[in-house]
């Protein structure tokens with residue numbers, strides 16, 4: 001998508017701190033971190049929300065928890081715990097309409113989130 005922030009970051013048109021770059025998924029540091037570790041794990045294929053996923057995406061989406069595990073282990077979060085969360089739709093707090101998983105950790109996390 002020409003006008004999508006995360007597609008532009010994927011293409012290198014907007015700078016970001018990349019922490020992972022795979023064939024189908026990449027990860028960056030969130031620009032406005034809500035925890036000591038706040039990463040965004042992002043499919044390279046553009047889908048606006050989780051609701052747009054199809055069966056074709058199962059393998060790619062299924063790879064994300066293990067990518068999150070690797071990123072979490074590198075930061076010691078396998079010991080302290082981490083959260084992997086997706087906001088789906090404006091009512092859930094989604095502000096960038098290209099699917100992304102938030103990986104948060106490094107401080108005690110409350111439940112339920114706001």
Ligand code: AMP
Nearest residue numbers: 016028029030031032087093094095096
């Ligand atoms: P959400 O509200 O779930 O759509 O999450 C969007 C996230 O993208 C927020 O946590 C923002 O801080 C983050 N964000 C917005 N712009 C950028 C950017 N240019 N680089 C990195 N993260 C960003």
Ligand code: ZN
Nearest residue numbers: 004007046098
């Ligand atoms: Zn996009």
